[in-house]
Amino acid sequence: MIPVRVEGLLREFAEAGVLTAADVHVALRLARLGGEQRETVLLAAALAVRGVRAGSVCVELATVAESVVPDEDAPPVDLVWPQDWTALTDSPVVAVGADAPWRPLRLVDGLLYLDRYWQQEQLVRRELDERAARPAPPVDLTALPALFDGAAPDLQRLATAVVAGRWVSVITGGPGTGKTHTVARLLKVLLDQPGPRPRIALAAPTGKAAARLQESVLEQAAAVGLPLDLTASTLHRLLGWRPDSRSRFRHDATNRLPFDVVVVDESSMVSLTMMARLLEALRPTTRLVLVGDPDQLTPVDAGAVLSDLVHRPAPPDAAATVPAEAADDGADLDDEARRQLRNGVVRLRVSQRYGPAIAGLAEAVRTGDADRVLDLLDTGEGLALDAGTGAVEERIGTVAGEMRAAAERGDAAECLALLGRHRLLCAHRHGPFGISAWNDRIGRLTGAMPGEWAPGLPLLVTANDHENELWNGDTGVVVRTPDGVRAAFLRGTGPDLVPLSRLSAVGPAHALTVHRSQGSQFEEVAVLLPPASSPLLTRELLYTAVTRARRRVRVVGSAESVRAAVGRQVVRASGLRRASGPDRGSGGNT
Numbered sequence: 064m065i066p067v068r069v070e071g072l073l074r075e076f077a078e079a080g081v082l083t084a085a086d087v088h089v090a091l092r093l094a095r096l097g098g099e100q101r102e103t104v105l106l107a108a109a110l111a112v113r114g115v116r117a118g119s120v121c122v123e124l125a126t127v128a129e130s131v132v133p134d135e136d137a138p139p140v141d142l143v144w145p146q147d148w149t150a151l152t153d154s155p156v157v158a159v160g161a162d163a164p165w166r167p168l169r170l171v172d173g174l175l176y177l178d179r180y181w182q183q184e185q186l187v188r189r190e191l192d193e194r195a196a197r198p199a200p201p202v203d204l205t206a207l208p209a210l211f212d213g214a215a216p217d218l219q220r221l222a223t224a225v226v227a228g229r230w231v232s233v234i235t236g237g238p239g240t241g242k243t244h245t246v247a248r249l250l251k252v253l254l255d256q257p258g259p260r261p262r263i264a265l266a267a268p269t270g271k272a273a274a275r276l277q278e279s280v281l282e283q284a285a286a287v288g289l290p291l292d293l294t295a296s297t298l299h300r301l302l303g304w305r306p307d308s309r310s311r312f313r314h315d316a317t318n319r320l321p322f323d324v325v326v327v328d329e330s331s332m333v334s335l336t337m338m339a340r341l342l343e344a345l346r347p348t349t350r351l352v353l354v355g356d357p358d359q360l361t362p363v364d365a366g367a368v369l370s371d372l373v374h375r376p377a378p379p380d381a382a383a384t385v386p387a388e389a390a391d392d393g394a395d396l397d398d399e400a401r402r403q404l405r406n407g408v409v410r411l412r413v414s415q416r417y418g419p420a421i422a423g424l425a426e427a428v429r430t431g432d433a434d435r436v437l438d439l440l441d442t443g444e445g446l447a448l449d450a451g452t453g454a455v456e457e458r459i460g461t462v463a464g465e466m467r468a469a470a471e472r473g474d475a476a477e478c479l480a481l482l483g484r485h486r487l488l489c490a491h492r493h494g495p496f497g498i499s500a501w502n503d504r505i506g507r508l509t510g511a512m513p514g515e516w517a518p519g520l521p522l523l524v525t526a527n528d529h530e531n532e533l534w535n536g537d538t539g540v541v542v543r544t545p546d547g548v549r550a551a552f553l554r555g556t557g558p559d560l561v562p563l564s565r566l567s568a569v570g571p572a573h574a575l576t577v578h579r580s581q582g583s584q585f586e587e588v589a590v591l592l593p594p595a596s597s598p599l600l601t602r603e604l605l606y607t608a609v610t611r612a613r614r615r616v617r618v619v620g621s622a623e624s625v626r627a628a629v630g631r632q633v634v635r636a637s638g639l640r641r642a643s644g645p646d647r648g649s650g651g652n653t
């Protein structure tokens with residue numbers, strides 16, 4: 064509820080669905096404490112709060128009017144945005160420039176921050192720039208030919224050589240491009256250097272991603288000759304939970320992590336706050352390797368650090384050298400890839416997990432080529448664009464029928480295999496295009512009673528469950544067994560059966576949100592697009608959705624929705640993408 068006494072710009076922007084009552088409350092509190100009453104400043108403060116809620120670290124005042132997408136449900140109104148924000152420069156609640164003493168808001172280079180996020184961004188920038196400027200000690204790379212044989216240019220070999228020679232680096236690429244394959248070989252190179260064995264930590268933002276990372280590294284261990292005691296944990300666990308705080312950890316600048324190498328997988332999901340906590344807890348001589356796909360959906364919390372790192376200009380003093388052992392591997396790189404290399408970023412390109420049609424579709428989405436996307440959906444092998452839901456319902460019905468039959472037979476292994484066969488992905492949770500409605504609808508298609516946990520029902524774990532060793536995002540299937548109905552989950556190589564009564568946080572998984580599907584792949588994926596006006600329809604959403612498929616992608620929606628998705632990139636305001644310069648490090652203009 065917007066307080067009754069709120070008037071003027073704040074009320075107008077709240078009624079238009081741009082601001083929530085919480086944004087307004089925080090802005091009013093800030094203003095009261097600082098003795099500020101001018102409504103342009105109050106509006107800017109509320110927009111800064113809103114920015115963080117929407118995932119941005121700050122608000123870019125010059126472009127905020129274009130970048131704000133009002134709530135879907137709000138009545139359409141023509142908002143008149145302030146053209147002049149100069150009131151901010153002499154406000155008692157705004158620190159102006161990088162060096163000004165603390166105030167709750169900070170304005171630097173036209174970006175307005177809640178000061179907490181400015182401090183975190185500065186920490187991340189400082190730590191990364193310092194690491195980028197210092198070359199790591201020379202590494203003996205004579206093992207490279209044995210780890211990556213072949214005469215053709217090999218980006219994995221290049222990545223290994225570049226990352227081995229830096230304190231901080233990024234390995235990016237879509238699903239199945241060999242990021243973990245490369246990390247395993249990098250670890251081998253580092254482990255085989257003379258001297259004491261380096262202490263290695265493997266981590267990921269979620270329990271599920273950490274479990275996957277550990278599994279993939281161990282799969283490679285025998286082939287590469289890695290020790291079998293490498294374990295992966297969540298970033299929270301690596302940094303050490305503290306019962307008294309959600310955002311502070313046992314390891315910090317005063318109690319650093321005892322590792323020589325830290326590898327973070329799925330780092331596109333790491334927020335600015337988490338990255339700041341990690342960087343301050345690392346010793347200056349810890350190699351940090353960030354692994355992930357910056358084109359996927361960004362974290363729920365503010366900041367998209369991986370994407371910022373990939374897109375930021377290289378610092379002027381960045382170590383730019385590619386070791387001689389991999390000099391030929393970069394021969395085919397274009398200018399953009401070479402700029403990224405100077406930032407310690409290597410993008411792997413060839414996926415081993417999907418064929419050329421899906422690879423082409425993913426690339427067309429990634430590069431924003433809507434005509435090509437529509438052409439490929441029309442003509443590409445295994446690709447389709449359907450205006451109606453008939454074909455997808457038929458396909459879902461067939462797979463659900465096979466699942467139900469296998470579940471009634473008690474064939475848990477077959478059920479788990481079928482779980483990877485086909486999945487419906489939605490942008491929304493609620494409404495006609497959301498997973499709730501579609502889970503009900505598919506349940507009815509399969510003949511299940513509403514709310515019934517019938518054999519064949521796919522399940523989604525919705526919170527970490529340490530007792531059953533299940534992670535938020537894990538999926539399983541209800542199966543009939545001689546002991547009664549059980550939930551089957553994949554554990555190691557075989558199914559594990561858990562009584563339904565022991566599960567606390569699970570729901571149906573016929574349909575998943577695209578957000579939820581990150582980190583998983585399916586043989587076939589159907590992507591249900593909402594109307595073009597939905598603010599959730601973005602390039603990152605469509606890219607994430609289509610790259611979940613190995614063999615077939617069916618997009619359900621209009622060509623207009625496809626164009627809207629490809630054309631709309633998630634805009635997350637952040638100063639990290641800008642060059643480090645004197646005006647960001649010391650003093651600043653507005």
Ligand SMILES: Nc1ncnc2c1ncn2[C@@H]1O[C@H](COP(=O)(O)OP(=O)(O)OP(=O)(O)O)[C@@H](O)[C@H]1O
Nearest residue numbers: 219236237238239240241242243244245279415416
């Ligand atoms: N150069 C290579 N030679 C042979 N097999 C490879 C090579 N690179 C990757 N692979 C294989 O391709 C598959 C995908 O590789 P990997 O798991 O490393 O990809 P990824 O980028 O980490 O994928 P994801 O992000 O989906 O986890 C694995 O089975 C891996 O062994």
